[in-house]
Amino acid sequence: MPERPFTLAVIVASTREGRFAPVVASWFTAHAGRRDDIVVDVLDLAEIGPYELRYGSEEMASYAKRVGAADAFVVVTPEYNHSFPAPLKHAVDLLHQEWQAKPVGFVSYGGISGGLRAVEQLRLVFAELHAVTVRETVSFPMAGSLFDDDGKLREPLDADRAATVLLDQLAWWAQALREAREARPYGS
Template identity: 90%
Template sequence: MPERPFTLAVIVGSTREGRFAPVVANWFTGHAGRRADVVTDVIDLDEIRPYELRYGSEEMTAYAKRVGAADAFVVITPEYNHSFPAPLKHAVDLLHEEWQAKPVGFVSYGGISGGLRAVEQLRLVFAELHATTVRETVSFPMAGRLFDDEGRLREPLDADQAATALLDQLAWWAQALREAREARPYGG
């Protein structure tokens, strides 16, 4: 009997004007959408506007429900000045229990490092929230050169393989941790 699909929240972490994040997010969600074991929910921080969220507001409640309903996360992040964007940190810090006992993966982009320095710092943040980060990542160094004007990868093979590995790990962790949370609520 096949397992029920897991809900993957894809967090689009950049809110800068002229951002490249939608190109990467569209590529990744297209890849994830070809899988039968995953249902994606794209949470674009440019639409959520985390600095405007206030506790008790409808917008905050809706954001918390979407994060809480996810079984796993992929954070799409650029690297700005050897780190990740401030609105992403704020959006993560607004919640706590909603992240607990759930797996987190990363798709990063940037200059020569491909955003990996941002990912390393995010791993520390999510560990503090009792989330489990997976090892596999997708990284796009010099990302603007890798995609054409239509948002397609010029040479997709390596990135497709990396995305498959990331999603395979997330699927395992998402199913295992969902079963564990259903059997016994996480007490972190």
């Protein structure tokens, strides 16, 4: 009997004007969207505007509901000055229990490090929130040169394989942790 699909929230972390994030996020969500075991919900922080969210507002309630409804997360993040974007930190810090006992994966991009320094810092943040980060990542060093003008990877084979491994790990953790949360709410 096949398991019911899990909801994967893909968080697009960059909010800068002229950002490259939509190219990477579109590639990843297309890859995830080909799977029968995943329902993708894109949370683009440029549209959500985390600094404008106020407790008690409809926008904040909607954001919290979408994060709470997700069974797993993938953060698509650039690396800015050896770290991740400030709006992402704010968006994460606005909530707490919505992140708990759920897996988080990362797709990063940037210069020579491919955003991996940002990912290592994000692992610490999500550990504090009692989320489980998966080991495998998808990383794009010198990302601008890897995609063509239409947003397609010039040589997709390695990245496609990495995305498949990441999604397989997330699927395992998402199903296992969802079953655990349903059997016994986290923290009790």
